[in-house]
Amino acid sequence: xxxxxxxxxxxxxxxxxxxxxxxxxxxxxxxxxxxxxxxxxxxxxxxxxxxxxxxxxxxxxxxxxxxxxxxxxxxxxxxxxxxxxxxxxxxxxxxxxxxxxxxxxxxxxxxxxxxxxxxxxxxxxxxxxxxxxxxxxxxxxxxxxxxxxxxxxxxxxxxxxxxxxxxxxxxxxxxxx
Numbered sequence: 001x002x003x004x005x006x007x008x009x010x011x012x013x014x015x016x017x018x019x020x021x022x023x024x025x026x027x028x029x030x031x032x033x034x035x036x037x038x039x040x041x042x043x044x045x046x047x048x049x050x051x052x053x054x055x056x057x058x059x060x061x062x063x064x065x066x067x068x069x070x071x072x073x074x075x076x077x078x079x080x081x082x083x084x085x086x087x088x089x090x091x092x093x094x095x096x097x098x099x100x101x102x103x104x105x106x107x108x109x110x111x112x113x114x115x116x117x118x119x120x121x122x123x124x125x126x127x128x129x130x131x132x133x134x135x136x137x138x139x140x141x142x143x144x145x146x147x148x149x150x151x152x153x154x155x156x157x158x159x160x161x162x163x164x165x166x167x168x169x170x171x172x173x174x175x176x177x
Contacts, residue, residue: 048072055125064132
């Protein structure tokens with residue numbers, strides 16, 4: 001006697017197959033994820049206090065390699081941030097600005113900046129840049145870097161291959177049943 005193919009059996013087969021493909025997709029997504037992400041968490045943010053025409057904060061301290069981000073939006077008056085020594089310039093005065101400047105090695109010192117249209121009313125600020133700490137490099141055998149993209153790519157491909165083999169094997173098993 002032949003077994004009847006019921007709706008429940010078909011539903012179970014579809015769900016079972018979908019879970020296998022989901023596993024494959026998950027492996028691919030994990031393999032494609034970057035090994036490390038860069039973050040701007042250490043950026044120092046400078047905004048505009050438009051009621052008193054001042055930068056907020058007007059004095060900041062950073063270390064070489066760190067960034068200052070000048071951000072404002074929806075201002076009634078246009079502003080910019082320009083270093084007196086010409087080191088950075090956010091451009092023409094605008095009501096919406098998102099300008100980021102990284103203080104590279106060799107930029108240690110105090111850098112005064114102004115909002116060009118409002119410098120005469122005291123819209124000035126200063127950034128103190130401390131020298132980056134000197135790191136002594138020991139000449140030892142170089143250890144392999146952790147979380148390198150090549151390793152991440154290899155492990156991702158390996159996971160994908162295993163997942164594909166698993167799905168293929170189970171699909172073949174289902175077809176023989």
